[in-house]
Amino acid sequence: MSDVRAMLACLANEEVARLFASLVLANGPEQSLSPARKEKAMKSLVQSGLITTDDSAAGRLNVVEIRAALAALRSATSDGASPWLDENGRIKRFPRRPAERAEFLEEIGVQAVRAHERISESELNDRLASLTDDIPTLRRYLVVHGVLDRSVDGSSYWRAATAERGESGSSDRRGV
Numbered sequence: 001m002s003d004v005r006a007m008l009a010c011l012a013n014e015e016v017a018r019l020f021a022s023l024v025l026a027n028g029p030e031q032s033l034s035p036a037r038k039e040k041a042m043k044s045l046v047q048s049g050l051i052t053t054d055d056s057a058a059g060r061l062n063v064v065e066i067r068a069a070l071a072a073l074r075s076a077t078s079d080g081a082s083p084w085l086d087e088n089g090r091i092k093r094f095p096r097r098p099a100e101r102a103e104f105l106e107e108i109g110v111q112a113v114r115a116h117e118r119i120s121e122s123e124l125n126d127r128l129a130s131l132t133d134d135i136p137t138l139r140r141y142l143v144v145h146g147v148l149d150r151s152v153d154g155s156s157y158w159r160a161a162t163a164e165r166g167e168s169g170s171s172d173r174r175g176v
């Protein structure tokens with residue numbers, strides 16, 4: 001899932017926010033930005049999860065990621081603490097109950113990999129490093145529990161498609 005802080009940081013940057021507004025309002029890219037600044041702002045918007053691009057390279061509002069970010073905020077306990085995370089937001093233990101474990105891993109997967117994003121194993125490892133020192137175990141749990149799919153050779157990862165999310169995709173859960 002996209003980080004809500006990154007979304008808000010994009011909107012707090014005047015140049016990036018202008019580009020975002022022009023994309024959302026379908027008026028085309030902001031004309032007052034140089035091509036280099038426009039490209040940098042576009043990259044920030046895509047990385048934050050606020051917009052998504054397709055083959056046309058035109059951006060559109062990424063409602064799925066924004067809703068996922070808001071859902072994650074709502075699912076946090078009232079004091080923001082999780083029984084599974086330490087005070088630094090790192091995993092201290094995994095839930096024992098299967099339903100709780102599945103929900104916890106789904107939240108991690110959504111944070112680590114955006115919808116329709118395919119990333120390398122090393123990039124996934126970098127993203128998971130902020131959550132745990134035992135990256136291989138967490139990566140394996142995400143694949144085995146159907147949160148992430150991976151290529152046969154383990155070189156790339158993406159969010160698993162499920163009927164509940166209404167996404168499509170293939171699956172190869174042969175271990176990590």
